[in-house]
Amino acid sequence: MVVVMAADATDEDADNVAGLVRAAGGEAFVSRGVSRTIIGLSGDIDHFATLNLPAQPGVCDVVRISVPYKLVSREHHRERSVIRVAGVPIGPDTLTVIAGPCAVETPEQTLRSALMAKAAGASLLRGGAYKPRSSPYAFQGLGEKGLRILADVRDETGLPIVTEVVDPADVDLVAAYADMLQVGTRNMQNFPLLQAVGGAGKPVMLKRGMSATVEEWLMAAEYIAQRGNLDIVLCERGIRTFEKATRNTLDISAVPVAQRLSHLPVIVDPSHSGGRRDLVLPLSRAAIAVGADGIIVDVHPHPETALCDGPQALIESDLRELASVALHLSPLVGRTLTPAPAPVPSMSPALA
Amino acid sequence: MVVVMAADATDEDADNVAGLVRAAGGEAFVSRGVSRTIIGLSGDIDHFATLNLPAQPGVCDVVRISVPYKLVSREHHRERSVIRVAGVPIGPDTLTVIAGPCAVETPEQTLRSALMAKAAGASLLRGGAYKPRSSPYAFQGLGEKGLRILADVRDETGLPIVTEVVDPADVDLVAAYADMLQVGTRNMQNFPLLQAVGGAGKPVMLKRGMSATVEEWLMAAEYIAQRGNLDIVLCERGIRTFEKATRNTLDISAVPVAQRLSHLPVIVDPSHSGGRRDLVLPLSRAAIAVGADGIIVDVHPHPETALCDGPQALIESDLRELASVALHLSPLVGRTLTPAPAPVPSMSPALA
Amino acid sequence: MVVVMAADATDEDADNVAGLVRAAGGEAFVSRGVSRTIIGLSGDIDHFATLNLPAQPGVCDVVRISVPYKLVSREHHRERSVIRVAGVPIGPDTLTVIAGPCAVETPEQTLRSALMAKAAGASLLRGGAYKPRSSPYAFQGLGEKGLRILADVRDETGLPIVTEVVDPADVDLVAAYADMLQVGTRNMQNFPLLQAVGGAGKPVMLKRGMSATVEEWLMAAEYIAQRGNLDIVLCERGIRTFEKATRNTLDISAVPVAQRLSHLPVIVDPSHSGGRRDLVLPLSRAAIAVGADGIIVDVHPHPETALCDGPQALIESDLRELASVALHLSPLVGRTLTPAPAPVPSMSPALA
């Protein structure tokens, strides 16, 4: 942390700052230049925040020079992490495809979507039982009934399931069914929810807030980690900008940026970022090529009747191409496509 | 709703769209132009959404031409609403000042802040007992202890209290103490929370999400209204843009825009939008002049030791000027400054 | 300037940086902390830029701590400047209204617009003869013929004229007619144009680029100033954000921010920022109340047939209200409304 004094600050002003920091147990190095004095601080940065240095006399600016997150930072954990979702790895050596319907609607639609996901190269099934919707008049999801459908389809197909949770009060229920909990873009700074999933004992996929900086995203991950859960996968899904040709602007650079700052895996959602089916394949290729640890895509057997986000769902004819892209691009970035786990026969009753 | 057909769409494509709409109980008017065909729809727009028209063959675009909110819309409720918070009005004929500390820290700090608020012309006291913070290592608020302090200070000063709630599970507890519930910017699309405050029986102040459009803000209000609570005050607090000279960019135009679209009162937070003490007075003047129904400002007796947002809090010497601004600008926009209610003597024990 | 060394930088790395700076004639103060070393620099900052310090081994970050503009900075010119346009002042003690049609179309339309401008309290006439338009198929302005119309109307009404120039090659021609040259938002970083108007001997109104930071805006002013022309008025006209309810987002905070950083006057364009007639009056009130040194508004006798920006032009019935706002709000911010100069009789031939 560096304190920059104003051009007209006095020596007493600088001594005052140094004194406050030292009284708080830190070190302060005062450099008096021709036009300005600067003071370098070291010690317990978080504690310095309570000194309210920007409000001290003669202080012009306070510049933080270390990152405000610790557990998810790569600084003290050089090796990139591998997160396992019911055995399926997400990490630096693999490319993991997650696919499924935006919303669980019926057992048949979910099963067919899961089979489509497999055909597209997926090893994890996503599907929403609780849907955060901008309008109170839109379909809000099937709730626990949807979770049961997902569990049945997991038994049938072997694909572990990833599903969203939107209320801290629902975390235990959702965690009882899901293999991975998803925190959506609108909840990235829903701190009670972050704390709840931090204690749920299941891996978490944390979507980036649509107007969150990479630093805020990592701070949100830190909330989860601080509760003892470091099984976190970051998901870039597009940010809000002035451009309206796409639903959001996929921040493809955020993938290598976040991977450099954090040891956590980073995946990309090309469906929600573009919001258009014709962009899903190009953006999937870009995501794999940039070095993402995985992608998550919407598929739907009948997108024209989907209750949610139909226009961006892949259809049958796209699947083979996605699988081919995932298979052939992965080796060029030093990865292998994660295979789908086999269903466990005894666990798999006939699907109702 | 208008469906725009692609340049190469066939007559069958247009007939298909019209047929789907009519089968769903709506009306469809097909206009065949030289270069394109367009189809005007009327009926139950929300139901049409399930037809997934953008995915139909030959459809180029679907343009919504009516707003997606109803209860908070001004279209069927021309007169602007007055919301009363424990008797204190917020509405088109008044200017209501809400002031207080960002966070409740101690009884003394809260009482002194309340007296500062009164000196600044405030008729409502704000103060946070539950603080949503970007870092898990930052001060998170005193919780229920903070609520009790607020209640004591209300007894002492007569100022009704406005305080934030961040978890649906806390809504009943907070509502037991507060006169108005605040939903913060990070929770504007926390739908379980919106639904919970919609059923809490207390007025709600809904801050605009930092990257929410005015339409999304009104949709969030609709969530609250749909649960039977129309006592909602909208609060503009700055949006996220590329400009970093201020913490957020105050969208001053959003005040008249939202007032034209909705009958709900709209107030402005000049403290959080600018993030700098020296901007609070100019932005307060701008907010009053543009026609806001109120302002909400941070005050703190010792901003240099504040546990939260000290750099933006007004101090003693600013208060008289704020009170003067509120008093003298109001009549120029056809309003009167809302007076502070008197304390009720019997309710006011000695403050510990 | 502060150089922050990486956590794993060596002493040699720090010595290398210090050596480079000293060899370049600067001073370097090395502070070795527990976790990091920082180096404070003083001397010729611009020269240090050629050392490419961010690329030196062990360097983590280079933080600039002084502003990159000098001539327009308030640091060495505490008193705010008054710019005079053919005698009409724009500065800290006055409120100057500039009004007129977006584009000059005919002598009659321009004269009627000028009379409307006067009725609205204006002391300067704006009008475009050269129009930068997004589409090559849109009306591009009358060119020199438009300048002659403006000059005739100036003779008739006494109002000095403000008009835009878009090509460095046109600067001399436009300066021969105009009392003040306008550089538009799309040209804020057209450096040859800035240099040309810097040498034209006429005051310049510099509109903020629609995606320019306040710092970039002041750097653009520095380009003009560096050519010897310090008669510059800054004009905030809205920035580009995600919000689409208004054409641009008026950054009202930029007014006090720029006034604090620079001694130049700052005015506001409420017409182009909102893009809607119904917002011009509220935003004008906000601009005056926030402390702007003036406003510039579109007026048009027949906005429904205007060749440019008709939907945002004020009409007859709005003028009295604008004049009243300008007159009554000014004293509350310590200003007086600048009166319109009288026409000089001998210069005023019959208008063709």
Next chain:
Amino acid sequence: MVVVMAADATDEDADNVAGLVRAAGGEAFVSRGVSRTIIGLSGDIDHFATLNLPAQPGVCDVVRISVPYKLVSREHHRERSVIRVAGVPIGPDTLTVIAGPCAVETPEQTLRSALMAKAAGASLLRGGAYKPRSSPYAFQGLGEKGLRILADVRDETGLPIVTEVVDPADVDLVAAYADMLQVGTRNMQNFPLLQAVGGAGKPVMLKRGMSATVEEWLMAAEYIAQRGNLDIVLCERGIRTFEKATRNTLDISAVPVAQRLSHLPVIVDPSHSGGRRDLVLPLSRAAIAVGADGIIVDVHPHPETALCDGPQALIESDLRELASVALHLSPLVGRTLTPAPAPVPSMSPALA
């Protein structure tokens, strides 16, 4: 174009609009719905703009349903174009790498950069002789001397040259040396410059404005095309957003979006978008994978002493990897890497 009437518009209002359109030679189709009337227009859309329909009584909104550009649109030119720069193709079947120093500094630095460019797989050399810089105190380029250096290096290496022009008055001079003219991001809406390069008889690379929508970008290309020059290559170079971890936010989706709307080639600048050397390779891979027709990258033999943008320039050790990426990724997207042309021996005197 669709005119949406207000809910309370009368039949006369709708008839008035229809009448205006028909009087202007267009067709108007009135659809009266239960809650609203809409009017579909066809004919000369540009002419309708002069009718100022949004200002007519009872009009709520006017929605454009066709694109405002023609010559660069893909609607009437389905096949994607191939642009040839001194024989080097940029188009749908190839991947063309353009590389070189941000600024031309010396003959040696430029020649060495050109050899680096070749090693990186480039077939075109970029280098700036005229540099638009935010600060008037920064290096502004060598001007014509820089152009002569570029021409010498072209003779030596065989690489055609791409260089920026910033002033309409310089276009003829620059075109006399360059094989392709570059219009930079700050000049994307410098209309006199666009018109000048439109008449210069050389291919043009048009960088996207940092806050321009894809539609505005295509409108800027239309300006060039309208002057008879359709040899235009679009270059995505990052847009301005709230995220500060990268210099700009590379809008990778803009590549397929622009390719769908326009027949012109689209390339990507991974150096300026990220602003960091460590991002150039990942973003280059992403650009190729998404389907860009080429990339343009900064290289510099001594980035630590570069006069411009050193921190983002590739160095020797990166080149082989870039060449390998370009070679091996291209076939996966159905392209071949464009080979560098051989130098023409007789034209190649010893470099001074």
